[in-house]
Amino acid sequence: MKHSLEKDKIKILLLEGLHQSSVEVFQREGYSNIEYHKSSLVGNELNEAIKDAHFIGIRSRTQLTSEVISQAEKLIGIGCFCIGTNQVDLDAAANAGIPVFNAPFSNTRSVAELVIGEIIMLMRGIPERNAKAHRGEWLKSAVGSHEIRGKTLGIIGYGHIGTQLGIMAETLGMNVTFYDTEDKLPLGNAKQVSKLPELLAQADVVSLHVPETAQTKNMISTNEFSMMKPNCKFINASRGTVVDIPALAKAIESKHLAGAAIDVFPIEPKSNNDEFSSPLREFDNVILSPHVGGSTMEAQQNIGIEVAGKLVKYSDNGSTVTAVNFPDVSLSSHTGRSRLLHIHINKPGILIQINQAFSDKGINIAAQHLQTKGDIGYVVMEVDTIQADNALEQLKLIEGTIRARVLY
Ligand SMILES: NC(=O)c1ccc[n+]([C@@H]2O[C@H](COP(=O)([O-])OP(=O)(O)OC[C@H]3O[C@@H](n4cnc5c(N)ncnc54)[C@H](O)[C@@H]3O)[C@@H](O)[C@H]2O)c1
Numbered sequence: 001m002k003h004s005l006e007k008d009k010i011k012i013l014l015l016e017g018l019h020q021s022s023v024e025v026f027q028r029e030g031y032s033n034i035e036y037h038k039s040s041l042v043g044n045e046l047n048e049a050i051k052d053a054h055f056i057g058i059r060s061r062t063q064l065t066s067e068v069i070s071q072a073e074k075l076i077g078i079g080c081f082c083i084g085t086n087q088v089d090l091d092a093a094a095n096a097g098i099p100v101f102n103a104p105f106s107n108t109r110s111v112a113e114l115v116i117g118e119i120i121m122l123m124r125g126i127p128e129r130n131a132k133a134h135r136g137e138w139l140k141s142a143v144g145s146h147e148i149r150g151k152t153l154g155i156i157g158y159g160h161i162g163t164q165l166g167i168m169a170e171t172l173g174m175n176v177t178f179y180d181t182e183d184k185l186p187l188g189n190a191k192q193v194s195k196l197p198e199l200l201a202q203a204d205v206v207s208l209h210v211p212e213t214a215q216t217k218n219m220i221s222t223n224e225f226s227m228m229k230p231n232c233k234f235i236n237a238s239r240g241t242v243v244d245i246p247a248l249a250k251a252i253e254s255k256h257l258a259g260a261a262i263d264v265f266p267i268e269p270k271s272n273n274d275e276f277s278s279p280l281r282e283f284d285n286v287i288l289s290p291h292v293g294g295s296t297m298e299a300q301q302n303i304g305i306e307v308a309g310k311l312v313k314y315s316d317n318g319s320t321v322t323a324v325n326f327p328d329v330s331l332s333s334h335t336g337r338s339r340l341l342h343i344h345i346n347k348p349g350i351l352i353q354i355n356q357a358f359s360d361k362g363i364n365i366a367a368q369h370l371q372t373k374g375d376i377g378y379v380v381m382e383v384d385t386i387q388a389d390n391a392l393e394q395l396k397l398i399e400g401t402i403r404a405r406v407l408y
C-alpha cells in the first residue's frame, strides 16, 4: 500500500521501553523510521522528539498535554501501550484530528494476579514479618494472620480487572462484594452494593480498580478509611490520584488498617534512576511496588502487538476501531482505488460541501462513509487513483477541515 507519505518517511516515536514486539510489528509492516527510547521524555526533549513524529507510542508515564500535542504538527496517531489513557489530553488530541488507541485488556490478568498475591500476603501479615526478618527479627506468631477463605473482598470499580479479580478471589473461597457507578452483571456469586459505605463496612479487604477521572480523585480519604472495618487491608493498583495518601498513612499509623498494598502513586519517579518519595515508606506492613501491576512479559508482549497493530491499521487503511476519543470506523483494506480520509469539525453541511466540490471537479465518489463522535466527524471515501491528488486538494479546502490524507 502506498501512502501520501512513503512509509520510510513516517516517523514512529516509541517511549518508555515498549516491548520489542511493537517494533517488530512496525518493521514487519514496512515502517523502518523508528526512534526508540527506554524511558519517558519530558519538557523540551519531548517537544523536540515529537515535533516531526507521525505516530507516538507511550505507557502511563509520558504526559501528552494539550501544549505538547500542539507542538506535534505532524502527529497522526497516539498509542497508549497500556490500559489507562488519562496521561493524554484526549479532547486536545481529538480536536487536532488525532485518534488515541490503547490496549484495554492485555494486562488485566497481570493486575488481577498481583492483587490476589497481595491479598494473601496482607491477610497473613507477611510484609511486616518479611521486613523484620530482613532486619534479623523473628516474628513467628499466628496473631493477626488469617486465611482468605470465607473473608469478604470489596472491589471498587467492577470493570475488566475488577471482574477478573472477583472470579479469581471466589475460586479461592472469598465472598465478593463490589461497588460501581454503573449497574454491572455480577459474575459468579458477587454482589453489587449501591453505596460505597455499604461496601466499606463489610469488606475484610478493599481493592480499587477505577480509572482516573475528576470523580475518582481522592475518592478514598479520611472519611472512607474510617468506614472500613478495624484491621481491614487496603489495595490500590488503579491510579495514584484516587487515594489521599496522607489519610492512608494516618489510617495505617493509627493501626485502624492492618496493612496495605500500593502500586500507584500521585507522583511517581520519572525514571528508575529517580528517588521514590512517599510517607508510606516508613511502614513495614505496607507493600510498595513501583507501578508494575501490568508489567509482566506476557502482558507487555501482547500489548506491543495489539497497539502497534492498531496504529499500523490506522496508518495503512484508516480504521479507527476501539480508538478512545474518535469516531469508531472499521474498514477493510482497499484495492484498485484510492482512499481519502477526512477529519473535520462535526457541524452540519460538511458532506454537502465535499460532494459539491467533487461534483464541480468531476471527481466520482466510488464509496463514502461518515461517522461522528462528539466534536469530530470522520469521512472515508474512495475515488479512482487518477483523481486522488485532486480530490485531496479539494478536501483540504473544505471549511471545518482538521486533517485530510490519501492512501493510494
Ligand atoms: N497498576 C497497573 O499497572 C495498572 C494496570 C492496568 C490498569 N490500571 C488502572 O486500572 C484501572 C481499571 O482498569 P480496568 O481495565 O478494569 O478499567 P475498566 O474501564 O474496565 O473498569 C473501570 C470500572 O470502574 C467503574 N467506575 C468508574 N468511575 C467509578 C467511580 N467513581 N466509582 C466506582 N466505579 C467507577 C467503571 O464503571 C468501570 O466498571 C485503569 O483505568 C487503569 O488506570 C493499572
Ligand SMILES: O=C(O)[C@H](O)COP(=O)(O)O
Residues within 6 Å of the ligand: 059, 060, 061, 081, 082, 083, 084, 085, 107, 291, 292, 294, 295
Ligand atoms: O494503565 C495501565 O495499563 C497501567 O497503569 C500500566 O501502565 P504502564 O504500562 O506504564 O506500566
